[in-house]
Each structure stands twice: as C-alpha cells, then as structure tokens.
Amino acid sequence: MFQLMLELGIIRQSTNGLYHLLPLAQRSLDKLINIINKNMMNIGAQKISMPVLIHSNLWKKTGRLSKNIEDLYIVNDRKSKEFLLSPTHEEVVTDLFSSDPKTYKQLPLMLYQIGTKFRDEIRPKLGIIRSKEFLMKDLYSFDRDQTSAITTYNKVCQAYEKIFKHIGVKFIKVEGTSGMMGGNQSHEFHFPAEVGDDTLLQCKKCEFGMNKEMSPELVQCPKCSSTDIEFTKAIEVGHTFNLGTFYSNALSATYSDTDGTLKPPYMGSYGLGVTRIIGASVECLSTQEIIQWPRSLSPFTVCIIPAKEGSIEENTSLNNIQSLYNHFTKIFGDDIVVDDRTHMTIGKRLIEAKKLGFPFVVVMGKKINENPSLYELYEASTNKLKHYELSNLINYLKQQCLDKI
Amino acid sequence: MFQLMLELGIIRQSTNGLYHLLPLAQRSLDKLINIINKNMMNIGAQKISMPVLIHSNLWKKTGRLSKNIEDLYIVNDRKSKEFLLSPTHEEVVTDLFSSDPKTYKQLPLMLYQIGTKFRDEIRPKLGIIRSKEFLMKDLYSFDRDQTSAITTYNKVCQAYEKIFKHIGVKFIKVEGTSGMMGGNQSHEFHFPAEVGDDTLLQCKKCEFGMNKEMSPELVQCPKCSSTDIEFTKAIEVGHTFNLGTFYSNALSATYSDTDGTLKPPYMGSYGLGVTRIIGASVECLSTQEIIQWPRSLSPFTVCIIPAKEGSIEENTSLNNIQSLYNHFTKIFGDDIVVDDRTHMTIGKRLIEAKKLGFPFVVVMGKKINENPSLYELYEASTNKLKHYELSNLINYLKQQCLDKI
Numbered sequence: 037m038f039q040l041m042l043e044l045g046i047i048r049q050s051t052n053g054l055y056h057l058l059p060l061a062q063r064s065l066d067k068l069i070n071i072i073n074k075n076m077m078n079i080g081a082q083k084i085s086m087p088v089l090i091h092s093n094l095w096k097k098t099g100r101l102s103k104n105i106e107d108l109y110i111v112n113d114r115k116s117k118e119f120l121l122s123p124t125h126e127e128v129v130t131d132l133f134s135s136d137p138k139t140y141k142q143l144p145l146m147l148y149q150i151g152t153k154f155r156d157e158i159r160p161k162l163g164i165i166r167s168k169e170f171l172m173k174d175l176y177s178f179d180r181d182q183t184s185a186i187t188t189y190n191k192v193c194q195a196y197e198k199i200f201k202h203i204g205v206k207f208i209k210v211e212g213t214s215g216m217m218g219g220n221q222s223h224e225f226h227f228p229a230e231v232g233d234d235t236l237l238q239c240k241k242c243e244f245g246m247n248k249e250m251s252p253e254l255v256q257c258p259k260c261s262s263t264d265i266e267f268t269k270a271i272e273v274g275h276t277f278n279l280g281t282f283y284s285n286a287l288s289a290t291y292s293d294t295d296g297t298l299k300p301p302y303m304g305s306y307g308l309g310v311t312r313i314i315g316a317s318v319e320c321l322s323t324q325e326i327i328q329w330p331r332s333l334s335p336f337t338v339c340i341i342p343a344k345e346g347s348i349e350e351n352t353s354l355n356n357i358q359s360l361y362n363h364f365t366k367i368f369g370d371d372i373v374v375d376d377r378t379h380m381t382i383g384k385r386l387i388e389a390k391k392l393g394f395p396f397v398v399v400m401g402k403k404i405n406e407n408p409s410l411y412e413l414y415e416a417s418t419n420k421l422k423h424y425e426l427s428n429l430i431n432y433l434k435q436q437c438l439d440k441i
Numbered sequence: 442m443f444q445l446m447l448e449l450g451i452i453r454q455s456t457n458g459l460y461h462l463l464p465l466a467q468r469s470l471d472k473l474i475n476i477i478n479k480n481m482m483n484i485g486a487q488k489i490s491m492p493v494l495i496h497s498n499l500w501k502k503t504g505r506l507s508k509n510i511e512d513l514y515i516v517n518d519r520k521s522k523e524f525l526l527s528p529t530h531e532e533v534v535t536d537l538f539s540s541d542p543k544t545y546k547q548l549p550l551m552l553y554q555i556g557t558k559f560r561d562e563i564r565p566k567l568g569i570i571r572s573k574e575f576l577m578k579d580l581y582s583f584d585r586d587q588t589s590a591i592t593t594y595n596k597v598c599q600a601y602e603k604i605f606k607h608i609g610v611k612f613i614k615v616e617g618t619s620g621m622m623g624g625n626q627s628h629e630f631h632f633p634a635e636v637g638d639d640t641l642l643q644c645k646k647c648e649f650g651m652n653k654e655m656s657p658e659l660v661q662c663p664k665c666s667s668t669d670i671e672f673t674k675a676i677e678v679g680h681t682f683n684l685g686t687f688y689s690n691a692l693s694a695t696y697s698d699t700d701g702t703l704k705p706p707y708m709g710s711y712g713l714g715v716t717r718i719i720g721a722s723v724e725c726l727s728t729q730e731i732i733q734w735p736r737s738l739s740p741f742t743v744c745i746i747p748a749k750e751g752s753i754e755e756n757t758s759l760n761n762i763q764s765l766y767n768h769f770t771k772i773f774g775d776d777i778v779v780d781d782r783t784h785m786t787i788g789k790r791l792i793e794a795k796k797l798g799f800p801f802v803v804v805m806g807k808k809i810n811e812n813p814s815l816y817e818l819y820e821a822s823t824n825k826l827k828h829y830e831l832s833n834l835i836n837y838l839k840q841q842c843l844d845k846i
Contacts, residue, residue, distance in 0.1 A: 057490040085462040087574045111516040114561050169492045
C-alpha cells in the first residue's frame with residue numbers, strides 16, 4: 037500500500053531508502069506525537085533532546101561499535117574525530133545520567149525523546165516502514181534495583197499498550213529478543229501484516245506469544261507445551277528492554293544510595309518506531325485502491341468538497357461554505373480540509389478524497405439546491421453516501437466524534 | 442548566561458559543540474514550535490519533513506558543494522555514495538518540487554519543516570546559540586513570477602515579525618547579506634546582545650538598518666546619507682532570502698503556466714534558528730545570577746513550593762496542595778511545576794525557582810497556618826513577594842494571564 041502513499045503524494049522518495057513526509061503524512065505524524073507525549077506525561081516521563089551525532093568513544097566503551105558496524109553511518113568532523121549518526125541512544129543517555137551526581141531520591145527517572153535515527157539498511161523497503169532515516173521515540177529508565185526496575189518496565193509497557201489502543205490498529209505484544217541490546221527481559225509490539233518481516237508465534241491455549249526468531253525450530257508452546265500454535269506475519273512497531281546494569285557498568289554511571297554508597301542504576305530502554313507506525317497503520321488497514329487510516333491518525337477528519345465552478349449549485353455552495361466551515365471548526369478544530377479545486381468535478385474530487393481515506397467527506401452536490409439544502413456525507417468506515425440537512429449533519433458528526441474520544 | 446543554563450541543568454554538553462536539551466529547555470522549545478506552527482498555518486504554509494541525509498549530487502548541480510566544504514559534515518553510505526548532513530534544504534526542496542509535475546494553479550506554494558541541521562563550526566560557542574547540531578525551521582516558497590514572489594516574501598517576513606512579537610524579546614530587522622544563498626533580497630532578524638557576533642548599523646534618521654558586514658567601512662546611512670548612525674551587537678535568529686530562479690534553473694524545476702509553457706518558479710528561503718532563539722532569548726533577558734525567559738517561552742508559568750516536611754506548616758500544606766493545583770490547572774493547564782523536594786527548606790527551593798526564572802512562584806510558607814491561609818506569591822517581573830488569600834491569588838493570576846494572551 038505504500039505505493040499508494042507515493043502515488044497520492046502522502047510520502048515521496050528523496051533517494052533510495054530516504055523519504056519526504058508531505059503535508060498529509062506530517063499531520064498524521066504530529067497527531068501521533070501528541071498521543072505519545074500525553075501518555076508519557078501521564079507516567080511522569082520527561083521529554084528531552086539528545087544530539088544525533090554521537091562520539092564513537094562512547095560506543096567503544098560498551099563494545100557495540102565493532103558489533104554493528106555495517107548498519108552504522110560514521111562521520112568524521114573537521115578535526116578527524118569520529119562520530120556515529122545515532123541508531124539508538126543507550127550510551128548517550130547513560131553518559132548524560134552520569135554527567136551530574138545523582139542520588140536515590142531522583143530515582144526512578146524516565147527520560148525520552150522523539151528524534152531522528154539512522155540505519156544504513158542494506159534493503160530498505162515499504163517506504164517509511166523500513167527507511168534509512170526515521171523518527172523514533174526512545175525512552176530510557178533508571179532505577180535503584182532490579183525490583184524497582186521491573187515496576188518501571190511494566191509501567192512503560194502499559195503506557196505503550198495504551199498508546200497502541202488509542203491509535204486503534206490491532207496490535208500483538210510478544211516476548212522478544214534482546215539481540216544487540218543486552219539485558220534479560222524484552223517485549224515487542226507488532227502490527228499483524230502479510231508484508232511484515234517478523235513471524236510471531238502465538239499459543240492458542242495459554243495466549244503466550246513470542247517472536248519466532250527466538251527459537252526458529254519450535255513446534256510447541258514453550259510455556260504450556262500445547263501444539264495448538266498460530267503463526268502470524270507482522271511488522272515490529274515497538275520494542276522494550278529491561279537492560280539491567282550493562283550500560284551503567286560499562287560507562288561507570290552511578291547514583292548514591294541511602295547509605296551513601298555508589299551503585300549502578302538498573303536501566304530500561306523502550307523504543308517506538310514513530311514514522312514506522314504511520315506507515316504500518318496504513319499498510320494494515322488499506323487496500324490496493326484505497327488508503328485507510330486509523331481515525332486517530334487520519335491527517336484530517338473531515339474533507340469538504342464544494343460545488344464545481346460554473347455549476348448550477350455554485351452559488352448556493354459559495355453562500356454556505358463559510359458557515360459550514362465555522363460549524364465544523366467548533367467540532368473538529370483545524371482538522372478539516374476544503375478541496376477548493378473547484379475547476380475539477382465533484383466526482384473526481386470525491387474519488388480522490390475516498391482514496392486518501394478521510395473518515396468523513398461532506399459534498400455540496402445537486403441536492404444543495406433543494407429547500408432545505410441537503411448535504412451528502414460519505415463515510416469511509418461504511419463506504420456509504422447519505423444526505424442530511426445541515427443541523428442533522430452537524431449533530432450526526434458531533435455524535436460520531438464523541439464516540440471516538 | 443549560557444553557563445547558568447548549564448549549571449541549572451537546563452542544557453548540558455554532550456561533547457564539544459553538541460548539547461542535550463534537558464526537560465526545561467525541551468518545554469520551552471515545544472512552546473516555541475507551537476507558536477511557529479500557528480503562525481505558519483495562518484499564512485497557509487504547509488508542514489513537511491525532508492531527510493537530513495542529502496545526496497551530494499544535488500549540491501554538485503548548484504555548485505554549492507565546493508564553496509562550503511569546510512562547514513559540512515560528509516558521510517558515505519555502505520555503497521560509498523556520498524551524503525551531506527543538511528545545513529539547509531534549498532536543493533532538496535527544489536528537487537522535491539520537481540519530482541511531480543506542477544501547474545500555475547498550485548502556486549504560490551509554501552513548504553516548511555522544523556528539523557535538525559548540521560554545521561561543523563570551527564568555534565562553537567554560547568551553548569545552543571552556536572552549536573554544531575541545532576533545530577531550524579526552514580520554509581521555502583515557489584511563485585509564478587517575481588512580483589508574486591515579492592508578495593509571498595513580504596507575507597512570510599510579516600509572519601516572522603508576528604512570531605518575534607509573540608515571543609516578546611526585542612528584535613531588530615535589517616537588510617542582510619545573501620552570502621552563499623544567492624538571490625537579490627534578504628533580511629535578517631536579530632536579538633540585540635553584547636555577546637552577538639553581528640554588528641547592526643541603524644540610521645537614527647530614516648530607520649534604515651543593515652548588517653555591517655555588507656559594507657564594513659560605512660560611515661553614513663546608504664539610504665539617507667545621515668551620519669547619525671548607531672551600531673548594535675546582535676545575535677542573528679532569522680534570515681529570509683528572495684532567491685529568484687537560481688535553484689529552479691540549476692535543478693531544472695519547472696511549472697506549466699496558463700499557456701502550457703514550462704517556466705522556472707521564483708523561490709524564497711526563510712530560516713528561523715529554533716534552538717538558537719531559546720538560547721538567545723535567555724541570553725538577552727538574563728543576568729549572571731538569574732535566568733529570565735520571555736513569558737511565552739518559560740518552561741512553566743507557575744512553580745508551586747509546598748512546605749518543608751516536618752515543619753509546622755506541613756499538614757496545612759498537604760491538605761491544600763491538591764485543591765491549589767486543581768485551581769491552577771484551570772488557568773494554566775499543564776504549565777505548572779510542583780517542587781516537591783520537601784526535604785529541602787522553602788528558602789533553598791525559592792532561590793532555585795528564582796534562578797530558573799519561572800514567572801510566578803507560589804509558596805506555602807509560615808502564613809499558610811493563619812486563618813484564612815495566606816499564600817506567598819513571588820513574581821519574577823517585579824522581583825517581589827506578596828501575600829494573598831486563595832481566591833485573591835487565583836483572581837490575580839487569572840488576570841495576569843489574560844493580560845498576556
């Protein structure tokens with residue numbers, strides 16, 4: 037479906053694996069960022085920004101530089117100092133943590149950012165689902181001990197579940213691989229999709245789930261031994277790691293405990309693929325012909341199509357558009373787009389609005405000249421057109437929006 | 442004053458010339474981004490995101506690669522293709538424009554983004570005022586002809602003036618140098634500050650202003666010939682360029698005009714140093730001892746300091762904090778911070794709150810135990826402490842906030 041995103045001018049390729057987000061994708065992205073920020077505020081996580089350029093010494097200290105060299109972009113500055121374009125920030129945030137003495141009173145501490153990450157993919161694919169430069173939301177937690185770290189870990193995982201529920205795309209949470217991150221506990225969040233690179237194993241009996249790559253040969257549930265197992269292709273959209281003290285030890289990060297002794301904080305790392313969530317949502321919900329967004333991430337909730345210029349409805353349309361717009365503003369704020377390309381027929385514009393997947397399309401067509409004026413409402417969720425008088429239309433849309441809050 | 446930002450944990454150095462924005466700076470930044478987005482929506486500019494990684498071929502076509510090589514970060518991907526970490530996006534946006542056929546009906550077009558830019562400064566200084574990686578808001582406009590381009594240019598300049606007025610730091614707009622950008626019209630926006638790298642020349646008679654670097658030997662106003670000239674040191678925070686067709690010609694970008702002929706669009710480029718505006722605002726308004734923010738960019742508008750634990754006011758403080766917080770939420774939304782480090786004395790926390798420059802600090806001190814309870818209100822703008830009953834305090838703060846909207 038990402039081909040459709042390209043065709044419709046939602047995203048565009050800059051060069052292989054690098055994409056522009058055009059205005060519709062950008063609006064969707066800004067909505068997602070708002071959802072994330074609210075949920076992070078609710079659990080007391082604090083937002084920061086860390087630089088993209090990472091001095092490679094930090095990665096040498098943890099030994100990660102040698103391991104992952106092929107996906108990394110490396111850049112030298114004018115003094116030949118070596119930097120990475122950050123694919124993830126564990127080292128940097130640990131260094132930040134230790135740049136100032138900390139005490140147990142400041143823990144648990146949760147810091148997050150929403151920023152650009154880089155990965156020199158050998159095979160970028162599916163547009164913004166796997167691109168070389170992407171927006172990630174990464175959170176890092178610091179706790180006094182393992183018990184407290186697990187509490188924090190569960191708190192963040194719950195917030196992530198809330199975020200995905202709010203987005204409204206079906207998701208699956210499974211046990212994940214710690215991979216290059218280290219640590220001893222990990223979960224992945226996936227959107228089920230045929231084009232996904234991952235295969236999830238889900239036990240139908242005990243509901244245990246894991247990524248198949250953890251144990252490729254598996255034929256029964258490792259938890260309850262049932263062989264009633266389902267495999268699902270999926271796109272990974274979030275990943276959480278309970279890291280223990282690997283990074284704090286490697287980078288000598290400490291806090292002073294009640295008795296004054298210096299101890300390494302227990303850390304967690306939690307990522308959401310922000311641009312990927314946009315791409316994967318569209319991938320999961322759309323067909324080859326028509327984009328569909330989760331309502332929460334649709335670039336606009338309502339599209340208004342005024343009559344064609346020169347048509348017999350043009351005057352009524354011109355007379356009513358401003359008041360219609362004002363009524364809608366009270367319900368939808370700035371979440372309205374007017375397709376004012378009135379040199380095009382209504383039919384053509386309606387086809388495009390349908391393709392673009394706006395949840396509601398309001399058309400000022402032939403029946404606008406009746407007394408009273410009737411507006412056509414197209415709803416993406418039902419794929420139906422209905423006629424409404426203005427007051428009924430407004431009440432109906434109000435109701436529809438209340439349902440979704 | 443950026444030293445104070447470091448000391449107080451508002452920003453922190455990651456490595457030479459690269460800075461973390463900690464939670465207070467991040468909040469200030471998010472407020473500034475909101476102000477920018479609103480003003481861009483008002484003039485119909487559309488928000489997008491373009492990649493940071495720029496294929497160097499684009500810069501070869503315009504000849505800019507050779508000119509500015511020393512400030513540029515260059516990175517090669519796994520296939521040895523050469524990329525720049527973008528310091529600015531004229532080439533990229535022109536390439537984006539021409540990636541899809543355009544007609545005169547789509548012009549004027551204004552596209553902007555808020556994203557990370559890179560410049561390998563030989564002498565980074567003053568924290569986030571001149572750092573190697575920074576957040577910029579860059580807008581690009583496309584018009585049919587020179588006349589229309591000037592109209593758009595003026596529209597964007599006016600929007601920038603509105604943004605600076607809204608921010609509330611005194612600014613100076615002068616004629617600027619086009620420098621490496623090319624083009625024939627340019628303006629700069631500056632915050633006057635002793636530490637600034639630029640010197641502005643302002644005629645006291647005709648109010649003409651320009652950057653001294655345009656004509657370093659000048660002793661009289663080039664417009665009215667007056668010698669009553671004032672020189673002011675300043676920090677550049679915005680720059681606008683009327684570019685003509687330099688980039689559209691170099692990159693063969695065209696639109697089809699009314700008669701179907703293909704013509705190069707007239708372009709404009711308009712930058713705001715987003716993180717720099719935060720740093721420069723603080724630089725302009727603060728003293729060596731105390732941070733002051735423009736009210737519009739203060740990380741929090743109100744700081745609440747509850748009584749110390751174990752004090753005789755502790756109980757009253759605990760009983761009242763929630764209702765106080767609820768009242769304030771109605772006025773300030775989430776723009777409130779509670780300094781709940783109640784193991785510290787009120788005095789210590791008040792000193793820190795003053796240093797951090799919150800416009801209002803509400804203290805639950807000794808008089809909270811009187812009947813009725815009295816709250817202390819410290820105002821940064823007057824540097825005074827006054828006592829209020831709760832209802833009066835709320836009314837006063839409401840009034841103060843209305844004044845500023």
